[in-house]
Amino acid sequence: MDLTLKIWRQNGPQEKGEMKTYPISGVEEDMSFLEMLDFLNDKLINEGIEPVVFDHDCREGICGMCSLFINGEAHGPGRKVTTCQLHMREFKSGDTIYIEPFRAKAFPIIKDLMVDRSAFDRIQRAGGYISVNTSGNTIDANAIPVPKENADKAFDAATCIGCGACVATCKNSSAMLFASAKISQFSLLPQGQPEAKERVLNMVHQMDLEGFGNCTNTGACEVECPKGISLENIARMNRDYLFASLSSNK
């Protein structure tokens, strides 16, 4: 395959970036998108050009490290797929492919296509956990009855890999889908109940502090989410926050 790649190059967080064009030939359709970028980088290194920096880790679609806004969509064309699981057979020889970093004030660019998503970690730290005494007298999780429907929904919410595609896709750079998934995975389970009110209040507060936008309910996040996290989680967060605001002890 012969492709024209238009890639965002930016030397550092404070530098000015720009789109640069790289023609590339010899791409095979069985390559993953990241393998195609590896292939490009080998070529650039041989030519003495600095390789393109991008995030990646497991390359199995489960770690949430890969990102990339490809041809105007987070993780590229196709649904419920991460960039690492996107293959070049989705493109045609002769295509021009735009590759940009995830854009949000809360996701500052580190270099080229790599962005700092630690804002998600701080939201998680604000309440995305349960306080359990693990010093030898932990209760077996299976000893607590959980309704099947709730277990399934909590598990679905917990499949969020925190990649940030929701933020990248949202016209407002809103992190509501991420935050609501991380809140829901606890609020649906009995173990999450003692801290449920504080959790939703604190995590929403941290999300606001990070400078993410608001939710317009366009539903774009759900469409582009590689794990298919449902908008139902945002509704749950909305009502949990409303009730917590009205009935919190603090």
Added chain:
Amino acid sequence: MATTSKGLFGSSLARKYWMAVSGLFLCTFLVGHLLGNLQLFVAGEEGKLAFNEYGHFMTTFPVVKILSYITYGAIFLHTVDGIMLALQNRAARPVGYVKEKQSANASWASRKMALLGTLTLFFIVVHMKSFWYEMHYGALGLDANGNKDLWTLTVTAFEQWWYAAFYVVAITGLAFHLSHGAQSAFQTLGINHPRYTPIIKNTMTAFAWLIPAGFVAVAVFLFVVQPGQNL
């Protein structure tokens, strides 16, 4: 876990609750307004006197007065809150994408709520100058029953093609605004249910198109029939 929250004032979710509540209230206002407008389908002297009687009632009855102040408040809240949300949303992405395919994952109306809202606000200002201001502070003649002749002011306004056209365009914009906003308000307030959400979405989508269609029907009727010329 210590609690930090701005609660029902100031947080991102709270701003959306206020948008949803004020928006849904304004939806109920539209129903009332349309019911009043439907009286304009009754042409002739009889319709004129009844409409002016209705206009007198709507500007003097205390309960309606209170409702009108709540409506002004809701418009103000919806506008100011909407501007604050739009500014925050813009600030959340200082550098945009070179290539962005928004139509792949979201409806046009849902992406243009601020634009459609601004158009609607502009329309409300023009509309209130045309009728509300004239009714309260203008020099309107009196009809046979001694009521201010709002009817003649209304029907003659819609006899002008450009006024009728502006009205139809603005109401169409409102319809798109409602097509997203009216059903989205329920999601914002946390209402999401496998059985009820589809019913809410269908009902509010029908509402979003049928209510504006009613307003447009009255405007088109007045422009085509020109009842002011026949008196």
